[in-house]
Amino acid sequence: MQRREWLQAAAALGLLNAAGCAMTPSLPAKTRVLVVGGGYGGATAAKYVRLLSQQKIDVVLVEPDAGFVSCPLSNLVLGGSATLTDLGRGYEALSRQHGVRVVRDSVARIDAPKKQATLASGATIGYDKLVLSPGVELMWDGVAGLKAANEQGRILQAWKAGPETLALRRQLEAMPDGGVYAITIPEAPYRCPPGPYERACQVASYFKAAKPKSKVLILDANPDVTSKGALFKKVWAEAYPGMVEYRPQHKAVAVDAAAMSVKFEVQDDVKADVLNVLPPMRAGAIAVQTGLANANARWCQVNFLNFEATAAKDIH
Ligand SMILES: Cc1cc2nc3c(=O)[nH]c(=O)nc-3n(C[C@H](O)[C@H](O)[C@H](O)COP(=O)(O)OP(=O)(O)OC[C@H]3O[C@@H](n4cnc5c(N)ncnc54)[C@H](O)[C@@H]3O)c2cc1C
Structure with a gap:
């Protein structure tokens, strides 16, 4: 049995958990909405897709960081009136209250025609709609x-x-x-x-x-x-x-x-x-790498009615 097959079989039997293995065994083969990035954009989109669909649309959010930190408030840390801890939140409420499946990993590749993302751990996940919110790259x-x-x-x-x-x-x-x-x-x-x-x-x-x-x-x-x-x-x-x-x-x-x-x-x-x-600055690396940065090769043009990228279908 190949290592990958063993991991898949073990995951199906619930023998592994995310903390103990670099792979993400709880990842489904496909989700209706895949959200990349758990900043203000991604975390908010994940929450409201669940809320507005009365929990009917399954959402997977992929984010490498353990918790959210509010970037807009970070100037207060420089001024000395807040600490970084004051600005942070875990992602537990997104999972517990809203049923978002939060995966601690990062997306390494997106195959837009195939509607599939490959994570840094090597796992793949298909999607119907992708919300791409990786922030900016310097x-x-x-x-x-x-x-x-x-x-x-x-x-x-x-x-x-x-x-x-x-x-x-x-x-x-x-x-x-x-x-x-x-x-x-x-x-x-x-x-x-x-x-x-x-x-x-x-x-x-x-x-x-x-x-x-x-x-x-x-x-x-x-x-x-x-x-x-x-x-x-x-x-x-x-x-x-x-x-x-x-x-x-x-x-x-x-x-x-x-x-x-x-x-x-x-x-x-x-x-x-x-x-x-x-x-x-320009759009986050994964957006550029996916070929979505079609404005000056820096920013992603979108259809402002639904925020779909003009360069790829079903990526918002
Ligand atoms: C000093 C400062 C002050 C600001 N003040 C304000 C303000 O007052 N009001 C306001 O509206 N805005 C403000 N902003 C802007 C605001 O911070 C951003 O607009 C906002 O953070 C953007 O959210 P986002 O989710 O798009 O990106 P981010 O908050 O950058 O989140 C992106 C997330 O994507 C993750 N990610 C990146 N690549 C991948 C990948 N390949 N796979 C998985 N995850 C990935 C990152 O880890 C990150 O968590 C301020 C910004 C700064 C720097």
């Missing part, structure tokens, strides 16, 4: 040297909530009073247009209380604040005069991790004590 090549600087833990992004959020907070705590925190913003579109400006406010709020001689520099590739400009500028002027400085038309093209500096397309280099460099 385009490291957009800023030379950034990937290596991230791997060294020197220059972080923290644009997905998690360990990097905590690491960036630690950098802010370690920064001496009188230091400079600089955030660079890529050209729009990127995940959450107001997010970087909001982050600047949160960091400034922390500095005002704990390191009042410090500075927040916002270096924006765009010609102006891309979202809620009047509101942010008012707050910077009134609540953080002399502390927050906004500079438009600063498109980051390279970083020097040793010198802690950023190089721009046109403007002079900038040095900072804490650098938070956000590169350009």
